[in-house]
Amino acid sequence: MSTLKTLNGNQSVAEAARQIDPDVVAAYPITPSTSIVETIAKFKADGLITGEFVCPESEHSAMSLCIGAASGGGRVMTATGSQGLALMWEMLYIAAGLRLPIVAGIVNRSLSAPINIHGDHSDTMGARDSGWIQIYSENCQEAYDNFIQAFRIAEHLDVRTPALVGLDGFIISHSLEGIQVEDDEKIKKFAGEYKPVYPMLDTDQKKTVGPIDFTDYYFEHKRNQIEGIENAPKVIEEVGKEFGKEFGREYGFFEEYRTDDAEVCIVVMSSAAGTCKDAVDELRNQGKKVGLLKPRVFRPFPHRKIAEVLKRMKAVAVLDRSSSPGAFGAPLFTEIRSALYDYPERPKIVNYVYGLGGRDIKGEHFKEVASKLERIAKTGKVEEIYGYINLRE
Amino acid sequence: MKKETWKELTLGTINLNAGNSVQNLTGTWRSGKKPQFIEDKCIQCFFCWLYCPHHAIEVQGEEVKGIKYDYCTGCGMCSEVCPPKEKAIVMVKEEIKLAERSSK
Numbered sequence: 001m002s003t004l005k006t007l008n009g010n011q012s013v014a015e016a017a018r019q020i021d022p023d024v025v026a027a028y029p030i031t032p033s034t035s036i037v038e039t040i041a042k043f044k045a046d047g048l049i050t051g052e053f054v055c056p057e058s059e060h061s062a063m064s065l066c067i068g069a070a071s072g073g074g075r076v077m078t079a080t081g082s083q084g085l086a087l088m089w090e091m092l093y094i095a096a097g098l099r100l101p102i103v104a105g106i107v108n109r110s111l112s113a114p115i116n117i118h119g120d121h122s123d124t125m126g127a128r129d130s131g132w133i134q135i136y137s138e139n140c141q142e143a144y145d146n147f148i149q150a151f152r153i154a155e156h157l158d159v160r161t162p163a164l165v166g167l168d169g170f171i172i173s174h175s176l177e178g179i180q181v182e183d184d185e186k187i188k189k190f191a192g193e194y195k196p197v198y199p200m201l202d203t204d205q206k207k208t209v210g211p212i213d214f215t216d217y218y219f220e221h222k223r224n225q226i227e228g229i230e231n232a233p234k235v236i237e238e239v240g241k242e243f244g245k246e247f248g249r250e251y252g253f254f255e256e257y258r259t260d261d262a263e264v265c266i267v268v269m270s271s272a273a274g275t276c277k278d279a280v281d282e283l284r285n286q287g288k289k290v291g292l293l294k295p296r297v298f299r300p301f302p303h304r305k306i307a308e309v310l311k312r313m314k315a316v317a318v319l320d321r322s323s324s325p326g327a328f329g330a331p332l333f334t335e336i337r338s339a340l341y342d343y344p345e346r347p348k349i350v351n352y353v354y355g356l357g358g359r360d361i362k363g364e365h366f367k368e369v370a371s372k373l374e375r376i377a378k379t380g381k382v383e384e385i386y387g388y389i390n391l392r393e
Numbered sequence: 394m395k396k397e398t399w400k401e402l403t404l405g406t407i408n409l410n411a412g413n414s415v416q417n418l419t420g421t422w423r424s425g426k427k428p429q430f431i432e433d434k435c436i437q438c439f440f441c442w443l444y445c446p447h448h449a450i451e452v453q454g455e456e457v458k459g460i461k462y463d464y465c466t467g468c469g470m471c472s473e474v475c476p477p478k479e480k481a482i483v484m485v486k487e488e489i490k491l492a493e494r495s496s497k
């Protein structure tokens with residue numbers, strides 16, 4: 001039987017980690033992810049987990065350690081965010097290239113400069129081409145559920161690709177919420193036993209890990225790596241369904257909220273989607289046909305599935321909590337706009353950047369976006385394709 | 394040697410053919426100079442063996458016996474560290490036969 005516990009986002013991730021009890025946890029503290037690591041350290045000190053807990057001297061070393069431990073054959077996890085993730089950059093690509101199914105809890109936070117400790121998606125969006133699977137959480141429950149599923153997805157033999165689970169800095173990481181924590185035994189059973197492929201600690205089998213590849217092999221190895229993440233959708237779907245059957249909370253690539261007969265749609269990820277749901281309810285009460293699509297999986301990007309939902313809308317606004325300076329729109333927008341290109345019938349689409357450095361986004365802002373969308377739907381004209389929400393202009 | 398397609402490669406860049414660097418004849422990298430071993434000057438100190446970056450010093454039994462030219466890149470390290478006043482390894486000019494090299 002599951003237990004209702006009052007936990008914040010970080011404790012929710014730590015709780016999932018305790019239940020799965022990976023062989024190695026290697027992490028360096030950084031606001032706002034510190035309490036994930038701190039809680040796991042306490043679990044270790046209290047004898048509640050058997051895995052090794054290692055505190056290296058930096059995030060670069062933490063990810064290096066994860067890579068070593070995972071190459072050795074262990075089930076491995078870490079947690080970080082922001083500058084910490086940025087410092088891991090070089091090693092993220094190596095984890096993905098070596099097909100090591102490391103799982104990371106990333107508490108999404110802005111990047112310096114200017115210095116700021118609050119939530120946005122600049123960190124993980126910057127890492128979007130590193131080859132990691134990316135799953136985003138709206139609340140503490142989703143952070144817990146996603147973190148558990150991430151192990152199964154990453155470790156699947158067709159995938160064998162590292163996965164990160166994002167939760168918004170402070171808004172989720174430090175907000176208390178009543179969450180259903182499932183039985184330890186059931187989670188252990190769901191996660192299953194981890195079987196490494198070609199572990200270095202199997203000394204009977206001689207091997208070289210990470211040998212040099214020049215012009216003759218690098219390209220083939222990279223293509224081989226891409227196949228892993230391209231196999232992930234099937235597994236993400238299966239694991240999300242199985243999780244639903246087991247625990248009553250099913251997961252897919254995204255959540256649709258009142259999109260059935262919607263004419264205009266807002267696309268927004270993570271915690272802001274929760275606020276957006278309230279705004280959609282209010283607008284629906286006023287008879288406005290507004291819906292919400294909340295992407296959960298950003299890598300691999302479920303382009304066809306998202307396009308199938310959005311293609312019948314009249315106007316769509318994609319809200320990004322990060323910017324891509326100099327690009328034609330922020331990351332989520334460029335993915336979605338590109339996904340719609342092949343459809344002859346497609347909506348007008350605009351992009352709004354919001355919430356950088358933890359700037360609030362409130363119900364009123366979503367309502368403003370909805371009324372702009374209604375105007376676009378009515379006139380068929382997009383005046384400004386790219387804008388900002390709650391910014392002093 | 395037939396090279397694998399991306400589908401045939403082992404997961405995670407792992408090379409299960411451990412020790413296959415013997416197939417890599419680094420001696421083809423030599424350009425212009427090669428070490429020559431002069432046995433009667435050699436004091437068997439093994440410095441050359443210790444320093445050679447390509448394990449190209451030929452050892453038979455307990456003695457340094459010469460150079461494995463299939464792997465020697467001609468870097469000159471062995472000669473540089475060779476202690477006797479009259480060195481037991483000297484670098485000499487080498488004619489490169491391009492046709493021969495490319496056939497390897």
Ligand code: SF4
Nearest residue numbers: 445465466468469471
């Ligand atoms: S020249 Fe360089 S590679 Fe050749 S035997 Fe001497 S040390 Fe080794």
Ligand code: SF4
Nearest residue numbers: 435436438439441475
């Ligand atoms: S360094 Fe010179 S003297 Fe020493 S073993 Fe090698 S060849 Fe002989």
